[in-house]
Amino acid sequence: MLEFSNETLAKFKTTLAQYPEKEAALLPTLWLAQYEFGYLSIEAMEYVAKLLDIPPSRVYSVASFYTMYKKEPTGKYLVQICRTLSCQLRGAEQVTDIICSKLKVNLGQTTPDNNFTIMEVECLGSCGTAPMMQINDDYYENLTKSKVNQIIDSLA
Amino acid sequence: METNLLTKYFGVENSRTLDFYLSHGGYDNAKKALKMTPEEVIDEVKKSGLRGRGGAGFPTGVKWGFLPKDNPKPRYLCVNADESEPGTFKDRYIMEDDPHLLLEGIVISCYAIKSNKAFIYIRGEYHYGYTILEKAIEEAYQKGYIGKNIFDSGFDIDIVLHRGAGAYICGEETALIESLEGKKGQPRIKPPFPAIEGVFRCPTIVNNVATIASVPWIIEHGFAEYAKFGTEKSTGTFLFSISGHVNKPGIYEVPMGMPLLQFIEEKAGGVIDGKKIKAVVPGGSSTPILTPKDCETVNLDYESIAAHGSMLGSGAIIVLAEGTCIVRSLLNLMHFYAHESCGQCSPCREGVDWMYKTVHKIEEGTATEKDLQTVLDLANNMEGKTICVFSAAAAMPARSYITKFKDEFIAHFDHKGCPYEKYNYLAD
Structure with a gap:
């Protein structure tokens, strides 16, 4: 059965104490679960439901509403290319083309070695440094053709 | 005159x-504010003319005044750091480059509205x-x-950082409140407004990051000094985000009222x-698009932009250079809105997706003029008929792109597809 490590459990308790109502800790707890387990499996969501004393259906409904909660495993590096207007105007489509052809995958797919998952996402609030992408938690901004190639090579 | 009231230390080491x-x-301004009465602080903010920097531009001091006087429940401040309106990135710079400015603003604002707890709702990304x-x-x-009895004033303040998880709609204040309570970010029917019944069913004020970060300066220099910047009704400075086809995209803080073209030339x-x-x-x-002719006379303040049929919104300026396909740009945004509708109200949920598919047909060259009318009908029939303003946010660009650049759409019919080249601005 899935369980938080002692360290994560301590973080969970601190988080819980910050809210006047238990259920308010759902989003932060789902984050803890995602970092600990890699993604939010049904089992992980059931565990979160038990921790917060709410029905599992409630947890699933919330987890599926927010795009950043992963309901399926992804590659080691989740590459999310911003596709919205400011980035598109500065060449986001080319960034996607370069990465997909370099890694021989289509959008939404994971490389056979499970290293990269490539996605397009909506505005990441980095329009002044467009085009840009997010790889796991980090932003890569002011992308150029050579920069895109270097970044992918360094993680390959 | 120095105009970097909030951005003075941006990019400075440490x-x-x-x-x-x-x-x-x-934190000197927090100490100063805590020696005033909460009413005096509210009065100062009210007189400064500070308006909400998140998009709606509602007077901040007036919003604070909506809190009920006789409700015994705790009060909360929610700082809206969900910043997700495409083109906007000002709050990110405040948080990354001068986080204590925001925290000091929170301390002062909470003292003013008699709240002992603030939540900063920051977008997950x-x-x-x-x-x-x-x-x-x-x-x-x-x-x-921050904490108990700060500066020996007897005032307690706790600040909780709350991370969102990817949903544009959570920038809408009641969706933010729902999300903070651990629910799907679906807006609530108003009234009751958050000031009366907000998070955890308690009186709540939701303010944007840049709004709160403006408060310490106002306390330090006084409302009159603040109101010297900008125009009569749009006081102060604004952190405009500029992106798209300009040489120096970024954040520039200028007094409101600066001509748009001057801003694009001199700053960007x-x-x-x-x-x-x-x-x-x-x-x-979400704001209606401006033509080059509009740009000649428009100034960066609420009234001037409104007089040109658009809105100052979150101050996110996106410049499209000649050679850009207007239909393709609208298609990009319709994809965004179709993806981000929370799904709660049918006119919006069905409407945005239908608009996206129809604009897609136009861009591909398989549409007729009848389809253009369909997009306009959809826009006109969803705005104002839903719980929140998301439907309007999607309808406004659709309607304005079509009415102001109709020739571009017609060209797609005639050309049986997009007459423009794909964007190729990615540098080597």
């Missing part, structure tokens, strides 16, 4: 540390900003600038490759 902040008079704020909050607690370095402007989105992706 600007995010408490030591740096203190060496420049940090801003992980870096989250870590910066987390550290800043920790430092401030350690030194007693003009349009790339010496091109002409084809269109400008003045206040974030």
Whole structure:
């Protein structure tokens, strides 16, 4: 059965104490679960439901509403290319083309070695440094053709 | 006259540390405010003319005044750091470059509205900003600038950082409240407004990051000094985000009322490759688009942009140079809105998806003029018929792109597809 490590459990308790109502800790707890387990499996969501004393259906409904909660495993590096207007105007489509052809995958797919998952996402609030992408938690901004190639090579 | 009221220390080394902040008079304004009465602080903000920087531009002091006087429940401040209107990135810079400015603003604002707890709702993608704020909050607690009985004033203040998880709609204040309560971010029917019944069914004020970060300056210099900047009804400075086809995209803080073209030339370095402007989105992706003719006379204040049929919104300017396909740009935004509708109200949920599919047909060249009318009908029939303003946010660009650039759409019918080349601005 899935369980938080002692360290994560301590973080969970601190988080819980910050809210006047238990259920308010759902989003932060789902984050803890995602970092600990890699993604939010049904089992992980059931565990979160038990921790917060709410029905599992409630947890699933919330987890599926927010795009950043992963309901399926992804590659080691989740590459999310911003596709919205400011980035598109500065060449986001080319960034996607370069990465997909370099890694021989289509959008939404994971490389056979499970290293990269490539996605397009909506505005990441980095329009002044467009085009840009997010790889796991980090932003890569002011992308150029050579920069895109270097970044992918360094993680390959 | 110096106009960098909020951005003075942006990009300066160590600007995010408490030591740096203190060496420049940090938290002195909080100490000063705590010696005033809460009513005096509200009065100062009210008289400054400060308006909400998140998009709606509602007077901040007036909003604070909506809190009920006789409700015994606790009050909460929710700082809206969900910043998700395409084109907007000002709050991110405040949080990353001067986090203590925001924290000091929160201390003063909470004191003014008699709240002992603030939540900062930060969008999930801003992980870096989250870590910066987390550290800043920790430092401030350690030194007693937040926590119990700060500055021996008897005032307690707790600040909780709450991370979202990817949903544009959570920038809408009641969706933010729902999300903070651990639910799907679906807006609530108003009234009751959050000031009466907000998070955890308690009186709540939701303010944007840049709004709260403006408060310390107003306390330090007084409302009259603040109101010297800008125009009569749009006082102060604004952190405009500019992106798209300009040489120096970024954040520039200027007094409101600056002519748009002057801003583009002097601050953003003009349009790339010496091109002409084809269109400008003045206040974030939801605001109606401006033609080059509109741009000639429009100034960056609420009234002037409204007089030109658009909105200042979140101050996110997106410049489209000649050679840009207007249909393709609208298609991009319709994809965004179709993806981000929360799904609660049918006119919006079905309407945005239908608009996206129809604009897609136009861009591909398989549509007829009847389809153009379909998009307009959809826009007109969803705006104002849903719980929140998301439907309007999607309808406004659709309607304005079509009415102001109708020739472009017709060209797609005639050409049986897009007559423009794909964007190829990615540098080597």
